[in-house]
Amino acid sequence: MKKAFNKDIAGQIRYNPRRFLAILSIVALGVAFYSGVRATSPNMRLTVDRYFDRFNASDIQLLSTMGFETQDIESIRQLKQVESVQPGYSADGFVLKNDSTLLLSFQSLDTERLKSRPDALLNRPELLSGRYPEAPDECLADVQLNELYGFNLDETITLQSNNDSDIKDSLKLLEYKIVGFVRSVQYISLQRGNSSKGEGTLNGFVMIPEQNFKMEVFTQAYIKSKDAESSRFSDTYQKSVDRLADSIEETGSKRNPERFTKIRSEAEQKLSDGRQKLADAEEQLAEGEKELTEGEQKLKDGEKELAANRKKYNTEIANGEKKLKDAEKELIKAKTELEKNQKELEQNKERLEQAEAELENTYKQLEQGRQELAALKSQIDLMEQTNQPAEQIDQLQALYEQTKARLDDGQRQYDQGIHELAAAKAELQKGETELKKGWDKYFAGKAEYEKNLTAFNKSKSEGAKKLDEAQNELASSKRKLEDARRKFEEEKPDALEKIEKAKKELKDGEKKLADLKEPEWIALDLQSNIGFASYRQDADRIAAIGLVFPLIFFLVAALVSLTTMTRMVEDDRTVIGVLKALGYSRFDIAMRYLVYSGLAAAIGIAIGILAGAAVFPRVIFDAYGILYDLPPILTPIHADSSLQAGMGAFFCAVVPSLAVCFKELTSTPASLMRPRAPKMGRRILLERLTVVWKRLNFSQKVTCRNLFRYKKRLLMTVFGIAGCTALVFTGFGLRDSITLMVPLQYDEIQKYDMAVNLRETAEKQDIDELKELLSADKSVKASIGFYQKGIELEKGKNKNDANLIVADNRDDFKKFVAFRDRRSGRPIELTDSGVVITEKVAKLLKIKAGDTVTLLVPDKPDVEVKVTALTENYVFHYIYMTQTLYNRLYGEEAAPNSVFGQLADTDKDTQSNLSKALIKLDYVSSVSFNTSLRKDFNDMVKAMDIVVVVLILSAAALAFIVLFSLTTINIDERRRELATLKVLGFYDNETALYLYRENTLITLIGIAAGLLLGVGLLSYVITTAEVDMVMFARRTHWSNYILSSLITLSFAAIVNLIMYRTINRIDMVESMKSVE
Incomplete structure (x- = not known):
């Protein structure tokens, strides 16, 4: 049994x-x-x-405003709560990749400890690929550099040092070879933190051997607690870390005075050195000016001297040329005279020779005449002897006498010619001697002339050369002087600028020295x-x-x-x-x-x-x-x-x-x-509405009766369907609340595109200069300055952080931030009678409009102020007031320290160029854009969106199973009833419709109840799921009601189709006798 x-x-x-x-x-x-x-x-x-x-x-990550010395690290290591301390260095630098400039954080890596005791290394990088560094020029790179920017193993990272002197002063090497890609516990999100360089946002990190850093002090220290053994998300862990942080800061308060004295002394020495360098620079500039002036004077003197020498040279050359010309003329004249004398001498010689020939001829004639005379005498003698006639002899004698007279006359002439010839020869000899002397003198004069000419030409050439050399040297000196002057004039503005900059730096340094405060240890x-x-x-x-x-x-x-x-x-x-x-x-x-x-x-x-x-x-x-x-x-x-x-x-x-x-x-x-006895039929409320009831046909009346006949089944089914519909609606509503938050915050409320924050040391002229720069920039449509400060708000026992914003011009400020009531959309006025705070912080502090709130501002007295209105806001907490109210509360003006800007174009290049230009300004601490905030929140929304989709799908699956189960139960418990309908002649479709009408009506009732329940559930879920710094949008799109209803109706229709076969397969005989 x-x-x-x-x-x-x-x-x-x-x-x-x-x-x-x-x-x-x-x-x-x-x-x-x-x-x-x-x-x-x-x-x-x-x-x-x-x-x-x-x-x-x-x-804990420990930072200091002035770095850490070894003694600081040792003092921290002595604390009882400290398990280990790991000091380190870091520096931010620019790297070029595919025409894009990336800003990376270069961090020190203790490679020795990594090799010998890797488990002792704090924040040990997780090696995803490659190997650890073995050489000083090797590095580990953020895996994000590989995934987002395309860096590969064995690729070299080169730091850009052209406009970044800090990185050259911080690192020994500027090129590193990637040998491994890592993930770090310091960066579990995709954001890599902020920087004071570039656009202000880091793109990744690189770990290099710590011996590559030139820094004298550590920039940070990582600390491991002995007591923090519980979950890092627990209150116990947080309390133990807070205790350690307090101990560290207490240690810092003991170490900092000594460090402050040392730093102040070093700063004073640097200022003294700076003053000396400034004096040297000014003296060097004045000396350069003096040297140029002296050079110009020397150049003028040289030009004068050159002109005088050239004049003297020209005079001497002219005199020399004149003397040479005179000598040449004398030589020419002497030569001419000599040649004339030579010619005359030669003519005389020719005449002399001619005369001598004539004399010779005369002599011959005389000799012939003597011979004739002798012959004539002999003839006379002979005639006398022969007794020639006397007449003939007389004739011959007369002829003889005549011939003798003539011969004597010829002899006399001949002797005279001989005498004259001898005299002429003597004269000719004398002439030749004188001529020879003349030629000798001429040739001596010519030789002297040529010697003088050669000496003159040489002297002239050398003089011209010396003058040219002097001219060239003078020209060269002039060029050098002009170059020196030009270089001086070119460099003078830079030098003056550097001097002015040095003066400003000295002034700033003196101001900083005067404002210098003790180092502060910041335990994060x-x-x-x-x-x-x-x-x-x-x-x-x-x-x-x-x-x-x-x-x-x-x-x-x-x-x-x-x-x-x-x-x-x-x-x-x-x-x-x-x-x-x-x-x-x-x-x-x-x-x-x-x-x-x-x-x-x-x-x-x-x-x-x-x-x-x-x-x-x-x-x-x-x-x-x-x-x-x-x-x-x-x-x-x-x-x-x-x-x-x-x-x-x-x-x-x-x-x-x-x-x-x-x-x-x-x-x-x-x-x-x-x-069990069937339930007694009762009149339902609808039957009492005769106007409606009499217009219903039989099937509709039966459906209505059946619905209220089985009240428990009705309530169970309605509640089940309502619950599923409420879950689906809540899923869609939560999705809308999250996705609408970003456009509402950054399109309708915060209408600015850019926020620029200034350093605490910024002065009024800095904010004026910044506003002028933004006004001149075509990419900036409008800008406005304002004061902001992180404060605490207190109401009773409740406290919360908020950002105080003081608007100079409330009308202009409305163009950048909208003040409105969330429910009515009515604009809110910022008045001098009180403050406007954001809705979420008011809710956390349990404040409503008209209440008062206490403002806890650092370094200022606590003041209580009236809250005039609550404004719509979804991200972070803000409190707004006018300049007049601030002045009345604190007795001073709130000097602007931030600027909102609206951009003409919010593309990436525009933002990048603008950010780079602004971050270079000494008084600008950070530049942020709403597009990056929007992206961060959009990423969060995408993640939440997937979570909500999971919730919706799960709720939809539950809706299907609920409908399927309840419909199955409905069919099973009404099997006899459905069989009776078949026996009475109902067709399959009519039988199914008999049940479907009830199911559909119950589903519609359940959907209506579910939507009402969903509104309340959504409100509760939104309120519960919000974190303190965020308020989800309280808007639900009308499509959510339709989608939730359609999903439930769709599943109801699918279940009806599935059950159609079950209804058709009901055995009338077996079902009718099932009770027996």
């Missing part, structure tokens, strides 16, 4: 698989969603905790790390969603499970009576349902816990992968949420069946084996 009973229990599952699977599915889905979503936030925290433990993340815990803080907020946001959404989800699933088992027990009323009549105990009969529901619940719980732990945390964590750079999420099964979900599901599945079963077991077997 027991064996048959056990078979019957097993047969329950076999004969009712659909109900069994429905319970299993609804339990599995409810448990999976509840345990999975609730486990996501703890898993996110656990993943980061283990990740930080694995790579020895520091608990993990909450100050932008990545960790954002991650914690996201984990808290998921935890907040996990508080409410899964609970409603689980309640709906539990309700359906409860309904299913309740219906099952009620349907088995006859079977219970038979078993009781056969002698089975109450416990045995109860076990029949306990095993059925318990097994379905147990399997569903097991599947739900395993699926929930594996699916939901991974899906949600992967959604945040666009924001964070972390290892895969850890997915342990959490006993608390799993136990809560399991016990709740088991309770909802088992306890109702046992309660109904024991209720039925109180009746006798005979009464149990008889069918």
